[in-house]
Amino acid sequence: MPLTLGKWFAPSKSVCPICGRDAARTAGSGVIPVRHPQPRQALASLCGLCLRAIPWIAYPVCLVCGRAESCEDCVRRKIRSYTISRCAVRYTEMMKDWLALYKYRGNEGVETVLAAILAFAYERLCEAANSEFHAVTSVPLAPERLRERGFNQAERLAIRLAEWYGLSYRPMLHRLRHTEKQSLKSRLGRVVDMRGNFAADHSALFPGNILLLDDVYTTGSTLDECARVLKQAAEANESLRVYGLLWARS
Amino acid sequence: MKHTTNRRYGGWGVLFLLSEWDLSGSEKGALRLRVVLYAVQKESGYRAIFSISWDMDKLYWPGRALRMVRIREAVPLGYADRVCRRLEEIWGRHDGAQRANWTEEFKHAVRAVQAEIGQGEPGNAELEEVILTGAEGLAANVRLREAARTAGVRLAGRSLLQDEAAQLLDGAAAPSEQGMGALAALQLAALNGALQLTAAVAPKPPAPPRRGLRFLAERLRPARLLGRAAMPRRPQELLCRRCGSGRDKLRRTNCAACGQACAYCEACLTMGRSRECGLLIIGAPAVPTAGYASHRREASSPSSLVERWGLSPAQGDASAQALAFLSGPAPDRDSLHESSFLLWAVTGAGKTEMIFPLLEHVLARGGRALVATPRRDVVLELAPRLAKAFPDYERAVLYGGSTDRWGDGALTIATTHQLLRFQEAFDLVLIDELDAFPYHNDPMLHYAADKCRKRNGFTVLLSATPPAHLQRAVSRKRLACARVPARFHGYPLPVPRSLVIPPVYRILGGKTLPEKLVKVLRHSVRRGAQIFLFVPYVKQVDPFVHLLRNCASQLGLEPDAIAGTSSQDAERSGKVVSFREQTIKLLVTTTILERGVTIPKSDVFILDANNPLFDSASLVQMAGRAGRSAADPFGLVFYAAPVWTESQRRAIKQIRNMNSLAKRKGFLRTTIR
Numbered sequence: 001m002p003l004t005l006g007k008w009f010a011p012s013k014s015v016c017p018i019c020g021r022d023a024a025r026t027a028g029s030g031v032i033p034v035r036h037p038q039p040r041q042a043l044a045s046l047c048g049l050c051l052r053a054i055p056w057i058a059y060p061v062c063l064v065c066g067r068a069e070s071c072e073d074c075v076r077r078k079i080r081s082y083t084i085s086r087c088a089v090r091y092t093e094m095m096k097d098w099l100a101l102y103k104y105r106g107n108e109g110v111e112t113v114l115a116a117i118l119a120f121a122y123e124r125l126c127e128a129a130n131s132e133f134h135a136v137t138s139v140p141l142a143p144e145r146l147r148e149r150g151f152n153q154a155e156r157l158a159i160r161l162a163e164w165y166g167l168s169y170r171p172m173l174h175r176l177r178h179t180e181k182q183s184l185k186s187r188l189g190r191v192v193d194m195r196g197n198f199a200a201d202h203s204a205l206f207p208g209n210i211l212l213l214d215d216v217y218t219t220g221s222t223l224d225e226c227a228r229v230l231k232q233a234a235e236a237n238e239s240l241r242v243y244g245l246l247w248a249r250s
Numbered sequence: 251m252k253h254t255t256n257r258r259y260g261g262w263g264v265l266f267l268l269s270e271w272d273l274s275g276s277e278k279g280a281l282r283l284r285v286v287l288y289a290v291q292k293e294s295g296y297r298a299i300f301s302i303s304w305d306m307d308k309l310y311w312p313g314r315a316l317r318m319v320r321i322r323e324a325v326p327l328g329y330a331d332r333v334c335r336r337l338e339e340i341w342g343r344h345d346g347a348q349r350a351n352w353t354e355e356f357k358h359a360v361r362a363v364q365a366e367i368g369q370g371e372p373g374n375a376e377l378e379e380v381i382l383t384g385a386e387g388l389a390a391n392v393r394l395r396e397a398a399r400t401a402g403v404r405l406a407g408r409s410l411l412q413d414e415a416a417q418l419l420d421g422a423a424a425p426s427e428q429g430m431g432a433l434a435a436l437q438l439a440a441l442n443g444a445l446q447l448t449a450a451v452a453p454k455p456p457a458p459p460r461r462g463l464r465f466l467a468e469r470l471r472p473a474r475l476l477g478r479a480a481m482p483r484r485p486q487e488l489l490c491r492r493c494g495s496g497r498d499k500l501r502r503t504n505c506a507a508c509g510q511a512c513a514y515c516e517a518c519l520t521m522g523r524s525r526e527c528g529l530l531i532i533g534a535p536a537v538p539t540a541g542y543a544s545h546r547r548e549a550s551s552p553s554s555l556v557e558r559w560g561l562s563p564a565q566g567d568a569s570a571q572a573l574a575f576l577s578g579p580a581p582d583r584d585s586l587h588e589s590s591f592l593l594w595a596v597t598g599a600g601k602t603e604m605i606f607p608l609l610e611h612v613l614a615r616g617g618r619a620l621v622a623t624p625r626r627d628v629v630l631e632l633a634p635r636l637a638k639a640f641p642d643y644e645r646a647v648l649y650g651g652s653t654d655r656w657g658d659g660a661l662t663i664a665t666t667h668q669l670l671r672f673q674e675a676f677d678l679v680l681i682d683e684l685d686a687f688p689y690h691n692d693p694m695l696h697y698a699a700d701k702c703r704k705r706n707g708f709t710v711l712l713s714a715t716p717p718a719h720l721q722r723a724v725s726r727k728r729l730a731c732a733r734v735p736a737r738f739h740g741y742p743l744p745v746p747r748s749l750v751i752p753p754v755y756r757i758l759g760g761k762t763l764p765e766k767l768v769k770v771l772r773h774s775v776r777r778g779a780q781i782f783l784f785v786p787y788v789k790q791v792d793p794f795v796h797l798l799r800n801c802a803s804q805l806g807l808e809p810d811a812i813a814g815t816s817s818q819d820a821e822r823s824g825k826v827v828s829f830r831e832q833t834i835k836l837l838v839t840t841t842i843l844e845r846g847v848t849i850p851k852s853d854v855f856i857l858d859a860n861n862p863l864f865d866s867a868s869l870v871q872m873a874g875r876a877g878r879s880a881a882d883p884f885g886l887v888f889y890a891a892p893v894w895t896e897s898q899r900r901a902i903k904q905i906r907n908m909n910s911l912a913k914r915k916g917f918l919r920t921t922i923r
Contacts, residue, residue, distance in 0.1 A: 106523040108503045109516060147507045150514075150525070 016047035017109050018098060023047040033058065035123055038164050039116035046113060055090040056120060057249060063128070065220060066121070067249050073220060081227035084128060085244025087217055088121035095248050099215060103153050115160035118213075118247050122161060125211075129243055134208030136162045136169045139226055140198070142178040157247065158213040167211070172204045173226055187219050194225040200233035207238040217246040284508065284527075287330040288320035288380065289337070289356045296352050298337040298359070300330035302447065302529065306434040309391070310441055312382040319353055321360060322376045326508035328526035331449040332363045353377060367510075388438075397435035402444025404658070407536030407618075407675030409492055409701070411450060411522050412529040414671065418656040436531065446532040450524035451500060451513050453486035490515035491532075492524045493670055494697030517694045520650075521670050535674035535704055536618060559606050562740065564917040568593060568732035569607045572710060575730055576611055576678070580706035590709040592724060595734035596743055596908050597714045597874025598848075602632065604734070605680055606639050608710060613643050613660050617677035620662045622669055622699065624689035626650065627846060628682060633663050666695045672702035679709045685717050685867055686845065714874060715867035715904075736912035740919040741883035743905050744876045746856075746869075748898070749890040754785055754858045758793050763801050767855075770888060771836075774853040775806045779885065780829065781836040782843070782854045782875050786861040788816040794838050807835055814838035844871040850879040859889035859898050869901035 014023040023045060030051035032043045043051060062071035066086040074080075089095050101107050102114055138154035146152055155171070162169040177197050212226055227242035234240040288307070289298040292315050301307040311318055336359045341349075349355065360375035388395070401419055410418065419432055439445045488500050495517035505512045508527035515524045524530065555573075556566040575591045595601045605621065612619045621636065623629060626649045633647045646657035648664035662676070666689045681689070681699055689695045703709055711720070723729035737743065751757070751764045763771075774781055785794055795814035802809040813834045815825045826847055828834050837843075841863065854876045859869065869889065876885025889898050912918050 105519055106514065107516065107519055108501060108514070150505045150507045150523075151503065152506065 014045065016050055017045060017113055018050045018101070019047060021047050021049070034116065034120050036119055036164055039119035042112045042116035053094060054117065055092050055095065057087055057090060058124075060086065060124075065217065065244075065249070066124075066246070077220075077224075081224050081231055082212065082242045082244045084125075085217065085220075085223060085246060086121045086125040086128060087246040087249035088117045089248050091216060091218075091248040091250035099153075099248065103149070103215070106150065108151070108156075111156055111160065114247060115157045115164075118157055118161055118245065119164060121245055121247070122165065122211075125243060125245055129209075131209055133167060133211045133243065135172075135206045136167045136211045136213065137172040137230075138169075138213040139222055140171070140173050140175045142175045144178050153215055154213050157215070158211075161213070161245075170204050170206060172201050172206070172210075172230065174199045174201060190219050191221045194221045198226055198229045200229050202233055205230070205233055205240075207234065207240055209241050209243060211243050211245055213245050215247045217244070217249045220244075284324035285327050285330050286320055287325050287333060287360070288318060289352070290315040291317040291352065296337075296341045296349060298334045298341070298356060299441075300325075300327065300334055300447075301437055303431075303434040303437040306394075306437045307441070308380070309388040310438065311380075315382060318380040318382055319356065319377045320380050322378045326510055326512070326527045327529060328449045328452070328508070328512055329363055329367070331452050332366070333359050335453070335455075336363065394434060394438060397432075398438035398442065398444070401432075401435045402439040402442070402534065405439075405445055405531060405533035407672055407702075408531070408533045409673040410531050410671055411492070411524060412531065414522060415531045444534055446534075448491055448530050448532065449526055450492055450528045450530040451488055451490050451515055451526040454489040454496075488513055488526070490518060490524050491530050492521075493518035493694045494701070495694055499694075518670055521667060532673055536676075555607055559603060561603055561607075562600065562736070562738045562917070564734050564736040564912065564915070565595075565600055565604045565738065567915075567917075568595065568734045569604050571732040572604075572608055573611055576608060576708055576710075589703070589707070590711060590729060592716060592720060592729055592731040593710060593712045593734070594716055594724075594731055595712065595714060596737060597845075597871060598737040598739075598743075598878045599714075599734040600738040601682065601712050601714075601734075602635060603738075605682075605710075605712070608678065608680065609636075609640065609661065612678040613640065616660075618660055618662070618675060619678040619680070620664065620669075620672075620676040620702065621680045621682065622664050622666050623682040624666050624686045624695070625683065625846070626665050629663055629665055631846075632682075636661065636663060666699060669695070669698035669702045672698075674704050675702050677704055677707045679703045679707065680712065681709065682712045683845065684711050684713050685715055690717065715870045717867070733908070733911060735908040735915065736917035737878075737883075739880035739883055740917065741877065741880070742909040742912060742918055744873065744885050744887050745905055745909070746873050746887040746889045746898075746902055748894065749888045750892065751857075751890050753892050754790055754794070757857075758790065758797065761797075761800070763797065763804070767890065768801070768804055770886070771805050771855070774886060775835070779851045779853045779882070780832065780834075780849050782849075782852060782872070783836060783838045784844070784854070784856045784864075784872055785838060785840060786858050786863045788818055788840055791816045791838050791840065798836065798838065805836075811835035812838070815843070816840045817842045841868050841872075843875075844868050845874075847875070848878050849875070851882040851885070852876055852878070853886040853888075855888050855890060857890045860891040860893050860895045862897075864897060866897040866900040866904065869897060870904055873901065873905065 015021070016023040030046075030048050032040050032051070033056060034040050034043060057066060057068045059068075060066040061069055062074050064074040064080070064084055065071055066084070068090055098110065098114070102110050136158050138152065138158040140155070141149070141152045159169050161167070175197060176199055210230065212223065212230070214223060217223060223244045223246070227244070230242055231240055285300040285302055286304040286307070287298070287300045289296065290311055299307070337356065340355065340359075341352075357375050357377060364375070404418060405415060408415075408418070415436070416432060419435075436445065436447065440447045487497055489496055490500065493515060495515050499515055499517040500513045501516055502511050502513045504510075505525065505527060510527070512526035514526070518524055553566070555561055555569050556563065559569075561569060572591055572593060593601070593604065595604065609619050609621070621632060623632070629647065629649045633645070637645060640661055643661050644657075644659035646654060646659040646662045646664075648655065648657075648662065648668040650665065650667065666681070679699060679702060684690065689699075699709070713720075716724075720729060724731040749766060749770065751767050757764065771781065783794070785791060791814040795812055798805070798812045799809040802812060811834055813825055813829075813836075815822045815837065816839060819825070822842070825834065825837070826843070829837050829847070830849065852875055854872055856864065856869065856872055858864075864872075873887045876887050877883045878885075889901075891898070
């Protein structure tokens with residue numbers, strides 16, 4: 001590594017990982033609503049403008065799915081497989097851009113920031129669930145999609161979160177079918193389409209409270225289906241509860 | 251937890267979903283990131299090659315090679331590429347010599363690369379003999395050969411990622427016969443030497459120093475003296491082969507596609523992800539039409555240019571100098587200064603007209619020319635003008651989101667980002683506004699602009715305010731340059747005047763405008779000029795508009811005739827249009843409008859001209875908004891600031907220098923109306 005003396009004397013330059021602006025100039029006045037030091041550090045690397053623009057869901061109105069508005073889906077749904085879920089941010093246009101930066105453009109530099117945002121939802125979920133989690137798992141991607149993208153965003157975020165909070169990450173689910181992108185379908189289409197899409201890995205299954213991660217909650221059909229498959233796979237005498245943890249709630 | 255991830259992203263040994271990775275299977279997957287690595291013994295020597303279409307290679311080599319061995323398992327592309335380069339260094343050196351243990355060398359190279367990357371269990375390189383049979387297979391497949399030829403022609407002068415190449419070839423080459431896809435065509439073209447297939451992120455090719463002490467040291471290295479292959483002294487640094495970014499822009503992450511930690515380039519992400527296990531297809535240098543170099547013209551005289559293209563004397567003079575440079579000896583590619591020419595034309599000199607003779611010079615001889623600019627709106631504005639000037643030549647207009655993405659033409663007009671997709675394609679590269687964002691200070695775009703020029707091509711740089719290092723090169727005679735010191739209408743540039751007023755934040759704190767500022771603004775309004783009012787920060791635009799509207803009656807303007815815009819304004823283009831239509835009389839803005847917008851009768855006010863955001867280049871550019879038309883050549887320019895700074899002084903000096911140069915050369919009108 002070349003020794004650069006100039007670096008020692010130059011003012012430290014921190015660039016906002018999201019917008020690329022100089023973070024030092026606008027930093028300072030944002031509040032970071034996360035307790036754990038490592039995600040705090042990640043969020044502190046953002047510039048003030050980006051940090052202040054995050055639409056946190058601090059006080060969810062729907063106490064089941066964690067939506068910031070009153071939620072008809074949860075009222076309408078008769079049988080629910082997951083216990084409760086919490087989401088970190090509202091899925092605004094800006095958050096869509098941030099997620100797209102990571103998911104579609106493949107900028108893995110923003111991964112830490114997104115995971116830190118998710119840490120907020122995790123801390124809220126701990127308060128709401130009032131119990132500890134025994135394992136973390138994530139919604140899997142279809143193999144084709146995985147190869148195209150090079151990574152599974154939910155898995156990466158889950159691993160990062162597990163590292164920070166000392167949980168154990170286990171892949172427990174497989175995706176059986178390659179479906180069209182969820183964002184292109186109607187509500188009914190999503191629910192019907194999800195059936196039989198996932199399979200649980202019996203050997204990796206773990207009794208207790210399981211934290212299931214995904215990036216976006218729209219109708220909750222993916223989350224519900226995954227939770228259903230996990231519960232079905234569990235032995236009858238084992239109690240298995242699935243909690244959802246999501247990055248954004250649309 | 252660490253354990254579980256390792257299991258997923260294991261070494262070569264554990265193939266994730268083996269059936270889908272198998273290369274001899276269907277070719278449906280758009281991104282195939284594992285390849286077959288093999289070596290052949292030919293009569294003339296030895297070669298290590300990787301294949302993206304193994305069936306194709308099995309057809310190709312019978313009859314051409316004596317012996318062929320492959321690595322049993324498919325390997326990641328980045329790996330294979332490294333092995334091929336390493337062996338090329340060793341085998342390429344001793345051409346024709348017999349090597350008894352070449353298969354051992356092959357194996358050894360694979361192991362060495364494994365050790366270099368530090369992944370995968372060593373000793374995994376199992377060789378497999380390939381039986382060469384069926385020599386007539388390829389000869390019979392006419393369609394495939396035709397497809398490979400088309401691919402070679404269409405990809406000439408390009409450097410594309412795999413999916414970009416697939417889009418380009420879509421329709422042009424779709425040979426689905428006998429289950430061979432576009433990959434087979436690409437592979438055949440590569441074997442024929444029409445293309446080069448590489449990993450998009452690969453170790454930097456070793457470039458020994460050409461002169462100086464280090465060159466001597468290289469010569470005297472013991473390895474050289476013993477006649478052995480020179481080994482790199484330090485681990486080779488990775489490089490994005492598309493955008494030239496080095497280690498600081500590359501990020502290594504676990505990749506589910508190749509099953510390893512592989513690097514991707516963050517600098518050129520906006521143009522698609524370039525990664526170590528991804529394929530980059532580099533076409534052969536674009537071929538000129540027959541007789542390009544032999545056909546030389548005598549250099550045109552300034553007067554003939556003036557007549558032919560309707561240029562002013564100042565423009566004609568500079569164009570003739572540039573033409574003489576283009577007709578000169580072909581440059582040495584490695585020296586920037588031998589192949590570049592700077593056209594330093596003041597704001598409003600009519601740069602676009604001046605490039606017409608240069609483009610014609612190249613196009614008429616059958617060469618390919620490129621006009622590149624950092625800004626998309628300039629591309630959109632230039633395209634119809636060039637279409638009118640050169641109706642007989644095929645043109646391609648490329649920018650982010652353009653409909654025609656893969657057009658081939660003698661004349662290409664593009665934003666500088668699009669240049670990443672070319673390699674050795676153009677005889678003339680013209681870069682307009684080279685000091686504008688984002689081209690200025692972006693090493694990636696400079697690399698791209700350099701890469702897209704042919705080895706014996708020329709670069710012409712256009713600017714009103716060239717950056718300091720180019721100005722220095724000109725004054726030291728290391729860079730050829732022609733100055734255009736006068737505007738096309740022949741009047742001198744308006745020289746900025748100073749106006750001492752309080753800083754903007756102080757003005758915004760109060761309720762009124764400073765009396766001095768009101769006085770000059772009122773004067774401009776009375777003489778019927780439209781007003782550009784520049785402030786340094788976006789956040790100051792709206793408060794200032796509000797303040798001006800409150801004082802509108804003082805200025806003699808309607809409050810609605812005052813507006814503000816900035817880079818954050820969604821309605822910017824609409825406001826610029828209404829400013830052009832004169833519905834807006836006074837526009838408060840930031841440096842975003844420092845170039846490009848031309849208003850016939852306008853005055854310019856730059857508030858807080860002492861702000862470090864306004865360097866001398868942007869001060870000159872902003873001053874250049876005034877006095878653009880022959881009807882009103884003496885627009886007013888004010889640098890309003892509490893203090894006088896070096897940037898302001900330098901900007902005024904530059905404007906004065908140009909004016910006196912124009913006067914000396916006799917480009918100015920002698921009679922003043």
